[in-house]
Amino acid sequence: MIPLQYELLLSAMLLCIGLYGVLARRNGIIVLMSIEIILNASILNFVAFSSYSGDASGQVFALLGIAVAAAEAAVGLAVFLGIYQTHGTIELDKIRFLKW
Amino acid sequence: MIAYEWVVWLILLFPLAAFVLIGVLGRYLPEGGGHVAVGAMAGSFVLSLYVFIQVLQQGGLGGAFTPQTIEGFVWIPSLLPENSIKISLLIDNLSALMLVLVSFLCLLIFIYSLGYMHEEEGKPRYYAEVSLFATGMLGTVSADNFLQLLIFWEIMGLCSYLLIGFWDRKPEAAAAAKKAFLVTRIGDVLFLVGVLVIWNVFATLSFGEIQRKMASLYPGTLTPQLLTLIPLLLFGGAVGKSAQFPLHAWLPDAMEGPTTVSALIHAATMVKAGVYLTARAFIFLVPLSSAVEPPFTAILVIAAIGGFTTLFAATMAVVNFDIKRVLAFSTISQLAYMFLGLGAGAYIMATDVSRGEAVDSAGYSAALYHLFNHAFFKALLFLGAGSVIHAVNTNDMREMGGLSKPLPVTSKVMLFGALALAGIVPFSGFFSKGEILSVTFDAGSLNSGFYLLWALGVGTAFLTAFYTFRLWFMTFRGEYRGHQHPHESPPVMTVPLMILAGFTLVSGLLAYPMQGFGNLVFFQRPEAAFPLLGVPFQHLLLEGVSMGVAVLGLALAWAVYATKRVPAERFTASRGGAFIHRMLTKRYWIDDAYDAFGRTVVYGTARALDWFDRRVIDGIVNGVGRAGVVVATGTDRFDRQVVDGAVNAISLETVRTSLRLRQRQTGQVQSYAWVVVLGIVVVIALMFGLSFLQRWWSGLGR
Numbered sequence: 001m002i003p004l005q006y007e008l009l010l011s012a013m014l015l016c017i018g019l020y021g022v023l024a025r026r027n028g029i030i031v032l033m034s035i036e037i038i039l040n041a042s043i044l045n046f047v048a049f050s051s052y053s054g055d056a057s058g059q060v061f062a063l064l065g066i067a068v069a070a071a072e073a074a075v076g077l078a079v080f081l082g083i084y085q086t087h088g089t090i091e092l093d094k095i096r097f098l099k100w
Numbered sequence: 101m102i103a104y105e106w107v108v109w110l111i112l113l114f115p116l117a118a119f120v121l122i123g124v125l126g127r128y129l130p131e132g133g134g135h136v137a138v139g140a141m142a143g144s145f146v147l148s149l150y151v152f153i154q155v156l157q158q159g160g161l162g163g164a165f166t167p168q169t170i171e172g173f174v175w176i177p178s179l180l181p182e183n184s185i186k187i188s189l190l191i192d193n194l195s196a197l198m199l200v201l202v203s204f205l206c207l208l209i210f211i212y213s214l215g216y217m218h219e220e221e222g223k224p225r226y227y228a229e230v231s232l233f234a235t236g237m238l239g240t241v242s243a244d245n246f247l248q249l250l251i252f253w254e255i256m257g258l259c260s261y262l263l264i265g266f267w268d269r270k271p272e273a274a275a276a277a278k279k280a281f282l283v284t285r286i287g288d289v290l291f292l293v294g295v296l297v298i299w300n301v302f303a304t305l306s307f308g309e310i311q312r313k314m315a316s317l318y319p320g321t322l323t324p325q326l327l328t329l330i331p332l333l334l335f336g337g338a339v340g341k342s343a344q345f346p347l348h349a350w351l352p353d354a355m356e357g358p359t360t361v362s363a364l365i366h367a368a369t370m371v372k373a374g375v376y377l378t379a380r381a382f383i384f385l386v387p388l389s390s391a392v393e394p395p396f397t398a399i400l401v402i403a404a405i406g407g408f409t410t411l412f413a414a415t416m417a418v419v420n421f422d423i424k425r426v427l428a429f430s431t432i433s434q435l436a437y438m439f440l441g442l443g444a445g446a447y448i449m450a451t452d453v454s455r456g457e458a459v460d461s462a463g464y465s466a467a468l469y470h471l472f473n474h475a476f477f478k479a480l481l482f483l484g485a486g487s488v489i490h491a492v493n494t495n496d497m498r499e500m501g502g503l504s505k506p507l508p509v510t511s512k513v514m515l516f517g518a519l520a521l522a523g524i525v526p527f528s529g530f531f532s533k534g535e536i537l538s539v540t541f542d543a544g545s546l547n548s549g550f551y552l553l554w555a556l557g558v559g560t561a562f563l564t565a566f567y568t569f570r571l572w573f574m575t576f577r578g579e580y581r582g583h584q585h586p587h588e589s590p591p592v593m594t595v596p597l598m599i600l601a602g603f604t605l606v607s608g609l610l611a612y613p614m615q616g617f618g619n620l621v622f623f624q625r626p627e628a629a630f631p632l633l634g635v636p637f638q639h640l641l642l643e644g645v646s647m648g649v650a651v652l653g654l655a656l657a658w659a660v661y662a663t664k665r666v667p668a669e670r671f672t673a674s675r676g677g678a679f680i681h682r683m684l685t686k687r688y689w690i691d692d693a694y695d696a697f698g699r700t701v702v703y704g705t706a707r708a709l710d711w712f713d714r715r716v717i718d719g720i721v722n723g724v725g726r727a728g729v730v731v732a733t734g735t736d737r738f739d740r741q742v743v744d745g746a747v748n749a750i751s752l753e754t755v756r757t758s759l760r761l762r763q764r765q766t767g768q769v770q771s772y773a774w775v776v777v778l779g780i781v782v783v784i785a786l787m788f789g790l791s792f793l794q795r796w797w798s799g800l801g802r
Contacts, residue, residue, distance in 0.1 A: 022773055031770075092770055099767025 007048035014041035028083070028090035032076045039069045102154045105170045108189050111147045111199060112238050114140040115206075119231040126224025134214050137227040141207040141234060148199040148238075155196040156620075167192035167308065169244050183303050188244040190307065193621050194468065198241035198376060201472060205368035205479050206234040208596040212483050213360045215593035216490060220358070226266060230364060233259035237369035241376055245305035246295045249377065253291070253341070256370055257284055263364075264357040276356035283350035287340015291377075294333030301326055307383060315389035328395040331384040334377055335402050342374025342435045345409040349691050351432055352416075355424040355495070359486030362424055366431045367479030375438045375471050378402065382464060382623050385446040386453055394450030400549065403443025407540075407553030410436035412688075414563035418570070419684040422495045423485045426571050427478070430521060433560055434474050440557060441467030441536035444543040444550055449623065451546050459625050463539040465618035470532035472617070473607050477520035477529060480600035484514040487593055488575060491586035497574040499582035506586040509594045511576040513601035518572045520604040522565035523650045528608030530650075532617075533561060534643035541642050561646045565653030573661035 014037055021034025043065045050058025080090050087095065102108070118140035122133035129136060170189040178184040210230065217223055236259055239252030265277030295305065301322050302310050314322070338344070343351035351371070355362055365371060385399055410433045417429035445463015452459045487510040492500055504511035520527035523534070537557050544550040580586070588594065611617045618627035659666045672681045686692065 019777060023770055023777065093768055095769070096767040099765060 001051075004048055004052045007044065011041045011044045011048065014038070014044065026091050026093055028080045028092055028095075029077075031092060032073065032080065035076070036069060036073060039065065039072075043069075102151060102168060102170075102191060105168070105191075107147050108151055108170050108191060108242065109172075111144045111151070111203065112189075112235060112242065114143040114147075115231045115234040115238065119228050119235060122224055122231060123228040126228060129224070131214060131218075131227075132223025132225075133227045134210070134217070134223060137231045138207065138210045138214065140231060141203060141210050144234070144238065145200070145203040145207045148196075148203045151191060152196045152200045155191065155193060169306075169308065182309075185245065185247055185305060187248055188306075189242045190244040191242070194376075194379065195242050197468075197472070197621055198372075199238060201475055202234070202237050202241060202368050202372075205475055206230075206237075206364065208599060209360055209363050209368065209479065209483065212363075212486070212593050212596045215590045216360050216486055217358065222266070226263075226358070229259050229262045229266075230361070233263065233364060233369055237373065240373050245307065246298055247305045249380070250288075250291060250295055253337070253373060253377075254288065256373060257281065257288060257341075260284070260354070260365060260370055263361040264354045266357050266361065270356065273356040276350075276353035280350040280354050283347050284340040287337045287347055287374075290333050290340070291337025294330055294337065297326065297330055297333060301330070307380060311383045311388060314383070314387050315391055318387070318389075318392045324393055324395070327384060327387075327392070328398045331381045331395060331398040332401060334381045334384075335398070335405075338374030338378045338381075338439075339405065340374070341377070342371045342439070343432050344374070344405055344436060344439060345412055346690070348409065348413060348432050349687075349694055352420075352425045352428045352687070355422065355428055359424065359482060359489055362428070363479050363482035363486065366428070366482055367475045371431060371435055372471055372475065375435060375442070375467065378439065378442050379464065379468060379623075382442075382446060382449075386449045386459060386623060388453075388624070390453055390456040392453075394446075394453055396447065396450060399443055399446045399450060400547070403440055403447065403540075403543075403550065403553055406436045406439030406441075406443055407556045408436075409433070410440060410560045411556045411563070412436075414560045414567065416684055416687050417567040418563060419681055421497050423488065423497050423500070423571060423575060424482070424495055426497075426567055427481050427485060430564065430567065431474075431478060433564065434470070434478070434521070437533060437536050437557065437560070438467040438470050438474075440553060441470060441539055444536070444540040444553070445623075447543045447546060447550070448539065459623065461623040461625055461627055462535070462618055463543070464623040465616075465621055465627065466532060466535035466539050468621045469611070469617040470529075470536055473520065473528035473532045473604075476600055476603040476607050477517045477527075480513060480517040480597060480604055481521065483593070483597055483600065484510050484517060487589040487597065488514075490589055490593070492582050492584045494582060494584075497571065500575045500580070501578040501582075502576070502580040503586055504576040507576075507588050509588060509597065513594075513597045514572060514576070516601040516604045518568045520608075522568045522654055523561055523646060524565075524654070525647060526605070526609060528604050528606075530643075530647060531608040531611060534646050537561070537646050538639045538642045541638075558646060558649055562649040562653040565650040566657045569654050569657035570661050573657060577662050 018034045018036075018038030018041060021037065022031050025031055025034065043062045046058045046062040046065065050056065050062070083095060084090050087097075089095070115137075118133075118137050122129070122136055126133035168191045170191065172187040172189065174184045175187045176185040210227075213226070213230070217226055220226065233256060236252045236255035240249055240256065243249035243252060261277050261281040264280050265273050267273045298310065299305060301317065302313050304310060304313070318327070340347045343349075351365075354365060357365075385394060385402075387394055413429045413432035413436060417426045417433065420426045420429065441463050443463075445461065445465075445467060448463060449459040449461060488500065488503060488507065489495060491503070491507055491510075494500070516527065520529040523529040537554060540550050540554040540557055544554060614620050616627060620626075656666075660668050672678045683689070
């Protein structure tokens, strides 16, 4: 059995990688993928604590989170596709139309 | 009881209706509504005569007629019904006689006016005002209480002002009207105060009620001082209205009005109201009960003012050249006789009352007898003078003379009037004047001061005869000194004169059929006594004295002005004589003194008040205004700079802050994400920090 610390450490690393992707990368698709990584880090936490405490409800939550992540990825891709069609780019520092 | 007592109201309402009718429609009526006025007055006269005859038939002679109040309506209601003020009419011997007298003389004067005023402008105004004047006098003599009397009294005051100033384009007339109004006003204020005092003491103003309550209120509520004060205040009103010293100054100037108005004021209305009021004030002067001490001081004041004014006014009449002013001064003098008679009579009666004897009302009757006679001969003299003025177009006797030829009727009727005024037997003035002087002499046995007043009265009788015949001789004898073509007046003027001339002879002799005037008009107790018949020798002697001095005066006037045997210049030759002449011509400088008083004191006070007003009051007002401006400027500056500054600063700062803050609204998703991450980091750091601190604190506490 893998100790809980390892699993939490992996989850934290995934979170940091995801945060880096969200904050530093300019491509919208990459940012979306980084968000997925953050989401998966949290799902990994659910699973880790579930196996650690022997309670199955965490795993149920993990399944729900994976479903939500899939839906979110679909919506996000659709949004980016729409932005690309109207503005011809998905570079995040070029998308400034939420400004005043 | 008077049958059909409501007709008494009509006596007042006829002339009042004439006033309204002429006032509204006079312009469209012939003679400016003069015929309406005459008709209304005739109606009043007929009804007054009816009332008078009823009073006579029901025991007017001998006094069984009980004073009758004709109930009107409640004017000012009160919680206690007996305290409410009613408008009612009082009919007793005195008011019945006054109603007849006033309405008869007004009627004659109105008829005469049809001729005299024929060519004047503004006849509707004239007839409306004289009708109201007659209403005022009729209301005054029939009033049941003092307030009602005061109201009609004031109506007369207003009408005298309007009529004296009838020729309102003449500055002298306007000034005379103003003078008459202001001088009588002094008396009116005293009268008003008197009425208020009466109300305060008696809680009623009706004559009968006051008389009934007198004994029960004395000496608690009605102190002796108040009992003296009340008749003096009422007499103050009478002094103003009847032009007695010191308020006599208005009457000679009142001659600026038309002569008919002078006749109206002097004979029938206005000045007689003062005597009437004093006669009504007898309820205070002569209380019914012997428990009440009569106000002798007030009585003496009335008699003294009467005695003094009678000689005082007569002396001024001697030197005047204005035919109407001579008559005006004689009116003052004759009214003073009436006050003297009232005062002397009241003194005798008050003594009788305090001794518990039956009252002897001879003085009261004598004074009202003189009022009655004087009304006729003074109306005659004024209307005769009007006829003369009508003929020669001047008032100045120096431009008359020898008028008996062109004016035969006028000269004869004027002679009748002059004989009556001078007091030559058997003309009316003789009887009443003689009785007044007899009563005054009788009062002398009670208070020797009355001997002095009697002497003044006798001296006046001499002067009266002198100036009356001076007037008559200067006007009708000698050569005509004017430049007109005098002609006799039309019958509408001479017929009233002849009627009045008849009355100057008859009104005195009327005392015989009614067994003495005291049998008709009296206070408390009638007194049947024929004039000159069956009286004590002393009275015959006194009447002889007053008649004798009158004849002397007449003779002197004849010597000076008719035959010119004694030239008039001789009297003013010496320095003393010249000084007296100047003093009399200047009317003892009293008018000048009043004018000076007006100029210096009244005008000075007005100027001082004006200065005070302009400088102090206006200064305060302006100061307040200026202070307001200063404060307003200050608050304006505060408002603009501090308040507006604060508002502007806040808004400006808001704008600036928003400009700065919107720099952070970059629209770049990743910069927002940075904020979110940093926020999370801060939250986590805080949680760790706080739990560390908590642990540290609790570790410290342990």
